[in-house]
Amino acid sequence: xxxxxxxxxxxxxxxxxxxxxxxxxxxxxxxxxxxxxxxxxxxxxxxxxxxxxxxxxxxxxxxxxxxxxxxxxxxxxxxxxxxxxxxxxxxxxxxxxxxxxxxxxxxxxxxxxxxxxxxxxxxxxxxxxxxxxxxxxxxxxxxxxxxxxxxxxxxxxxxxxxxxxxxxxxxxxxxxxxxxxxxxxxxxxxxxxxxxxxxxxxxxxxxxxxxxxxxxxxxxxxxxxxxxxxxxxxxxxxxxxxxxxxxxxxxxxxxxxxxxxxxxxxxxxxxxxxxxxxxxxxxxxxxxxxxxxxxxxxxxxxxxxxxxxxxxxxxxxxxxxxxxxx
Amino acid sequence: xxxxxxxxxxxxxxxxxxxxxxxxxxxxxxxxxxxxxxxxxxxxxxxxxxxxxxxxxxxxxxxxxxxxxxxxxxxxxxxxxxxxxxxxxxxxxxxxxxxxxxxxxxxxxxxxxxxxxxxxxxxxxxxxxxxxxxxxxxxxxxxxxxxxxxxxxxxxxxxxxxxxxxxxxxxxxxxxxxxxxxxxxxxxxxxxxxxxxxxxxxxxxxxxxxxxxxxxxxxxxxxxxxxxxxxxxxxxxxxxxxxxxxxxxxxxx
Numbered sequence: 167x168x169x170x171x172x173x174x175x176x177x178x179x180x181x182x183x184x185x186x187x188x189x190x191x192x193x194x195x196x197x198x199x200x201x202x203x204x205x206x207x208x209x210x211x212x213x214x215x216x217x218x219x220x221x222x223x224x225x226x227x228x229x230x231x232x233x234x235x236x237x238x239x240x241x242x243x244x245x246x247x248x249x250x251x252x253x254x255x256x257x258x259x260x261x262x263x264x265x266x267x268x269x270x271x272x273x274x275x276x277x278x279x280x281x282x283x284x285x286x287x288x289x290x291x292x293x294x295x296x297x298x299x300x301x302x303x304x305x306x307x308x309x310x311x312x313x314x315x316x317x318x319x320x321x322x323x324x325x326x327x328x329x330x331x332x333x334x335x336x337x338x339x340x341x342x343x344x345x346x347x348x349x350x351x352x353x354x355x356x357x358x359x360x361x362x363x364x365x366x367x368x369x370x371x372x373x374x375x376x377x378x379x380x381x382x383x384x385x386x387x388x389x390x391x392x393x394x395x396x397x398x399x400x401x402x403x404x405x406x407x408x409x410x411x412x413x414x415x416x417x418x419x420x421x422x423x424x425x426x427x428x429x430x431x432x433x434x435x436x437x438x439x440x441x442x443x444x445x446x447x448x449x450x451x452x453x454x455x456x457x458x459x460x461x462x463x464x465x466x467x468x469x470x471x472x473x474x475x476x477x478x479x480x481x482x483x484x485x486x487x488x489x490x491x492x
Numbered sequence: 493x494x495x496x497x498x499x500x501x502x503x504x505x506x507x508x509x510x511x512x513x514x515x516x517x518x519x520x521x522x523x524x525x526x527x528x529x530x531x532x533x534x535x536x537x538x539x540x541x542x543x544x545x546x547x548x549x550x551x552x553x554x555x556x557x558x559x560x561x562x563x564x565x566x567x568x569x570x571x572x573x574x575x576x577x578x579x580x581x582x583x584x585x586x587x588x589x590x591x592x593x594x595x596x597x598x599x600x601x602x603x604x605x606x607x608x609x610x611x612x613x614x615x616x617x618x619x620x621x622x623x624x625x626x627x628x629x630x631x632x633x634x635x636x637x638x639x640x641x642x643x644x645x646x647x648x649x650x651x652x653x654x655x656x657x658x659x660x661x662x663x664x665x666x667x668x669x670x671x672x673x674x675x676x677x678x679x680x681x682x683x684x685x686x687x688x689x690x691x692x693x694x695x696x697x698x699x700x701x702x703x704x705x706x707x708x709x710x711x712x713x714x715x716x717x718x719x720x721x722x723x724x725x726x727x728x729x730x731x732x733x734x735x736x737x738x739x740x741x742x743x744x745x
Contacts, residue, residue, distance in 0.1 A: 235660075236622075236632065236633075236634075237631065260653065261634070261635055261650075261651060261652055261653045262652075264610075264618050264622075264634055264635065265622070265633070265634045265635070265650075266622075267619075268587070268618070268619035268621075268622035268623050268626075269622050269623070269625065269626050269632070271619070271623070271705075272588070272591070272622070272623040272626035272627060273626055276705070277705035277706050278587075278619060278705070279706055280616075280617055280618055280619065281616060281618070297709055297710075301616070301714070302614065302615050302616060302711070303503065303509045303518070303613070303614055303615075303616075304505065304613055304616075305714065306508060306509055306714075307509055307511075307518075307711050307712065307713065307714065308711070308712055308713070308714045308715070309708045309709075309710065309711050309712075310708070310709045310710040310711075311706050311707065311708055311709065312706065312707045312709050313705065313706055314703070314704055314705050314706055314707055315703065315705055355631035355662050355663055356631060356633060356660050356661075356662045357660065357661045357662065358658055358659070358660045359658060359659040359660070359661075360658070361652055361656050361657065361658045362656070362657055362658070363655050363656055363657070364655060364657060376744065376745070400745055408672065408673065409672070409673075411673065412672055412673025413673075413676075414676070418655075419655075424653060425635075425651055425653060425654075425671070426654075426655070427654070427655070428654070432744045433738065433742070433744040433745065440505075443616075450717075453742075453744065454738070454742040454744045455718075456734065456738070457720075461508070463508045463713075465714055467716075467720050467722075468714050468715075468716045468717055468718070468720075469717055469718055470718065470720045471718060471720065471721065471742065472720065472721050472723060472734060472737060472738070472742075473720045473721070473722045473723065474722070474723050474724075474730045474731075474734060475722065475724075476727060476730065477727065480727035481727045481730060481731050482731075484727045484728045484730075484731030484732070485731040485734065485735055487728075487731070488728075488731050488732040488734075488735040488736075489735055489745075
């Protein structure tokens with residue numbers, strides 16, 4: 167059985183949960199799939215998930231699971247795994263999963279394969295499980311990875327690798343069952359406060375029609391006007407990959423990627439961005455992607471519709487000139 | 493306060509990794525190595541905490557002999573001493589193997605706080621810090637953007653994705669994985685480099701071997717998800733052709 171761990175915040179389901187369900191259904195073939203949801207009073211989320219074509223939805227409902235803590239989730243999931251004996255756990259590769267899944271895997275002493283973008287069944291012999299495909303070296307290489315040791319293995323599914331709308335729905339709602347678990351609140355060491363957003367974001371990149379985005383290839387803050395000039399010529403918003411915002415060259419609100427904004431403009435023009443997975447998940451839904459990068463092996467070219475391998479400091483001014491001539 | 497920082501040495505970001513003959517790992521002979529960048533932010537945060545609260549910063553790494561280079565660099569930036577669990581088997585090891593080796597070398601040190609980067613630039617498991625927390629029996633928090641140390645406890649700001657954050661408090665000792673960009677990195681001064689030569693790097697063999705939990709069956713160049721039209725020519729020609737295609741073919745400008 168494949169057990170999908172759904173994620174929600176205060177009853178609002180994270181869309182990545184449906185992507186993990188879609189991945190599990192694709193991988194399962196004839197194996198049953200079940201979904202687990204953790205929290206306090208999770209009935210409404212469980213009902214929403216029961217629309218999926220799965221064997222059952224199980225709830226791990228305890229006041230000690232709201233708000234989320236890695237200690238609470240690990241204790242609860244350990245009990246659920248003991249009862250359900252799944253062969254495989256699939257989790258959306260969110261920051262919350264990244265916080266507790268390695269702890270759970272270490273507690274169980276089982277393999278955890280993170281950042282999975284696909285799987286392969288065909289190349290393995292009878293009795294062997296699937297190979298899991300994941301990026302390595304900042305996306306410059308891809309690996310097929312086999313988990314070692316006994317089941318259950320844990321797998322986190324990278325955001326955007328499977329489509330939420332491809333999760334199959336059942337003709338009738340799946341049964342919902344409450345598991346008997348207990349969370350000792352006194353044993354939970356983390357004391358979380360309420361989540362908050364930093365000063366209201368002045369720039370909503372998700373609404374931009376065109377985005378010019380800069381990465382490490384811009385080299386220094388003094389070179390930013392080159393990118394800004396191109397953005398102006400294209401009537402585009404200026405954005406950046408994480409390292410540029412880390413360095414303080416552009417404000418954090420202009421960051422595209424897993425810790426920043428997710429965008430899907432008509433045109434996304436990436437200047438000197440290598441294309442680490444954390445950046446790609448934030449922009450690969452763009453309609454037309456252009457990459458300008460001196461490194462022909464940069465992973466950004468895997469998602470680009472148009473590419474120029476070359477020096478952005480020569481190409482960008484030439485583009486601005488070309489845009490001026492109609 | 494006694495602070496440990498776990499550091500990984502990784503292949504340089506600027507170099508294209510070359511596959512080895514078995515196509516299950518990369519050629520190390522012609523690779524350039526550097527300090528894993530997220531770990532550099534963890535080191536910087538530890539040095540700032542020491543400046544504020546006093547104490548000691550100890551850098552720890554599990555890896556082959558070459559790892560001494562990044563430990564020396566960390567000492568030059570201001571760390572006080574280093575622990576190196578040395579084995580060639582750690583070159584491409586998984587997070588369980590590395591965390592197991594580190595736990596063995598760190599368990600008797602009684603650190604108040606352990607910091608490491610949120611993930612590595614090579615294999616990018618994003619697991620080592622959290623697995624280490626479980627192995628040492630310590631509470632943890634991940635992807636941290638601010639660290640406030642109080643008596644017997646630490647209050648940290650977690651990055652929750654998409655511009656959301658959350659403060660979490662927990663008792664010390666604890667383990668934190670640090671988000672890149674939490675601070676501005678310092679570089680080693682000449683004085684620091686000279687001082688580092690006199691600082692201790694304690695090298696030991698791993699106490700007990702930990703069985704790997706995953707195996708790379710094949711390593712290869714990524715498959716393209718899109719057919720990219722590569723535009724060649726001089727910068728001026730390529731730029732002109734790109735603008736034409738964006739106007740007439742893609743119709744996005």
